[in-house]
Amino acid sequence: MKRGRSMRAKRAMPLSLRVASIYAMLVAATLLVAAGLALQFTRNQLSGQVDTQLKALAMSFQQKVPEGVKTRVASGQTFTAAVVSETVNWLGYSSFFEGQGAVVAVRNLPPPNLFQPKGAYDLGNAIKAYLPGVLNVPQAKWLNLKGQTGASIRALRVPINDPNGHMAGTLLVGATQSKVVNHAVWNLLKGIGAASAIGLVFATALGLVAVRRTLRPLEEMSHEVESIQETDDLSKRLSGRGPRDEVGRLAEGFDRMLGRLQEAFLSQRRFLSDASHELRTPMTVVRGQLELLAMDVESLPGRRSMSIAIEELDRMGRIVEDLLLLARLDEGMPLARDSVEVELVVGEALLRAMLGAGDVRVQVLPELCILGDADRLLQVLTNLITNAVRHGRNAPITVTARPEGDYVRIEVSDLGPGISPEDLPHVFERLYRGSKARSESPGGAGLGLAIALSLVKAMDGWIDVDSTLGVGTTFTVTLRSAPPAVSYRMPVKQRREATAL
Template sequence: MSLMFRSIRARIMSWHLLVTALLITAFSLILFSTVADSLYRGVDMTLLSKAAEINSGLDFEAGRWNFPQEENDFSAADLLIQLSDLGGNILARSANLGKKRLPLNATIRAQALKDGPAGSLATVSVGQGPPLRLLTVVDTGDGTSAGLLVQVGISLKRVESTLGRLRFWLLIIAPTLLLLSSLGSFFLADRLLRPLKTMAQTAESIGERSLSERLPVANPEDEIGQLAGTFNRMFGRLQRAFEQQKRFVSDASHELRTPLTVLRGQLEVALRRRRSAQEYRQVLETSLGQAERLSRLVQELLLLARADSGKWQPDFQPIELAQLCAEIAGEIKTLAEQRQITLEVACAKRPVVYGDPLLLRRMIANLLDNAIQYTQPGGQVRLSLELQGDRARLSVADTGLGIPAEELSHVFERFYRADQARSQQRTGGTGLGLAIVREIVRVHQGQIEVESTPGEGTIFTVRLPLYRTATRSH
């Protein structure tokens, strides 16, 4: 495709001109054909009418034809009349023929005899002049003698002149209309594409520091307005994603910087002077704890990065969820006892789900760990499992601090801290546990909900499809 037709404007104009040219051409041909047909039909009707008039005035008596004087001396300039026998001998003709004669060759006679009283019409040329429209009719008289050929002709000069003028004006008007149409298509394309050009310029100007800008929407009901609205919604999503990404990077750098700062500080203090073996051991234990926290944070960041990039490849298999809950509760029970928290497990049903055992183990462990971390000593954490239709319903409830209602929608965001009290209560966490839980639930085609009452506790509820339902959807 040439460079000219790469733009939408050029394509709109080209198609508009092509359609207009075809319409003008079709209209011109139809108009010319209709006018020509009407003119020729009028000529033919005149010839047939005159031939009938002549035939009605002919008289055959005593073996010979008697011609009316007024027809023999016909004075009309338009019509040419000639009477001949079947042998081609001229018996009478109109005065306006002079010494000329109408064409009467064997072909014309044969066609006239074939067509009979209906007459034979033909367009013939006479010398260098304009063509004639000629009607030849056979009159057999009394049927016992030689017949008579009645010929009536008329010059087509006026018809051709009229058609010539029509052709001239069509050749003038058609290009003029095409030119006007091209100008109209140019302004129409410009008007139609002007909003798109404005949208392109605005979109080009939107950058990292101007994500809040939006495309102008003149008419939200038309197609261009709908396109602008779609782009604006996309820019809104990009803005939120970019802000979330910036916040994530900032939080991640902060979370990484804190243990690194502690680790560096501990090592620098340890190296300022000679210390005892016990002091060095304490420094190394503290450094090891910070290194483990860094390792855990990096692993969780990598896990979320794989989830975001779609490179997560879970190993799905049938899993008895009650058994998995019991195993994890047994592992977490020691941590709960250390914090003087009662851990209860209620798994009356034994639903089988289709999932990745490592990911589901991590999901349950994160929920229990989160509940224990935010529950005060003497509190209670309850893990329950039950069937709910074609879903397994897993709940983790605590009697901890609770979460304010306005912050519930943010608890699954990465590095989010619900409030200062919960942040102070939290120890050793990365701020990514619930974000990982949400991604694990999503990849298992489940749903997660949170309910909380400040001062009373929080309930996290996960619904996962059962084994047969999950295999059909996968």
């Protein structure tokens, strides 16, 4: 069970988790940017590496094949036959990486006059549509071609010349850039992704630990403030936790504010206690003198004036008693801790407060007991029922009590006009009276609900209010349950009257 409206409100995500989440998003964004730059750099490097490999193949052909051709021609072979033999040999022992291929075109041979390495990329078939135009140009040149499947092909064309300087053929080495580069980039991306995931988890964990350690004084301050709010103990302090940074200075400032509030409340309590004590004796004397004077007054208007004066003095006396009770409760006045039968207390409260009331419904389980002070519980319920009768305008009233776990919930509901949203948060404040309460009950002092709250809190319970304009109001008192015990009994006559009600 949760106490108070603030405790029932949905809690937001802890600040440490929010800061750690922001930190994790920043780290993730940084890793994504770094990965993008690394991949782009790698792609550029690999593209340059493809050119280097193709150039190495062409240089290997230019270094080995012409020497072999010279040897074969010297031994009696024709130039064309020597070129074909050396080309076949070179294609056989040359190494081609994945996606690389070569085409050697030799002139003065019947078609097909094209030679390609076995097991390598089929470069000739990939650029079959415009292969003749590429091979018949005598200049060496880098080419960017488009294969039949749409793949980008990087190629180097090198002419083969005979001893007279005439073009005897063409060497074309190439590689599918997309396949070679993308394969390497994909492997790199997998490595970067795995490393980034591990790094992100590690950085987030370290960030969460660091943030929680940094915000620990703030979290302790939050718990301490909640404790002060729940216990109304203004003597507690927040400082003395951690270094004097922003959080430490905040704690010191909050402590100074708590000190001033504590002094103000203590001054108010001393004033109320002293004033109440000082007013009791003069009021008793004045009342006694008025009663003596009333005995000598014979006229009816005079007696009526004396009666009104005595009634007002009695009202002031009740206010003084209420102020004294509040002062004693603030000072920690101990209350009894007995097993109190709720049904009996509700019955007597109804007898005290139901004069002039209309329809009343009571739903209280028999032998349902709370742990508390019977007289003070009676005072609380009498106050709540009296308010329901006074402000409910003869509307139906319902009093219910039921167990709920280790607690007992006692509800006093009416179907009256309700409390305005502006007044609802202040109904338990001392001396607070809403505009409607001032007009309907000018004799009240605004202390009844404040006393009820203090009494219920002194019995380790809490009290809530829920009200809707035009629908009604419900006050709920929650106290710890207790086993049944014979500790509080009404007189037999009152028990019969309560049962009749």
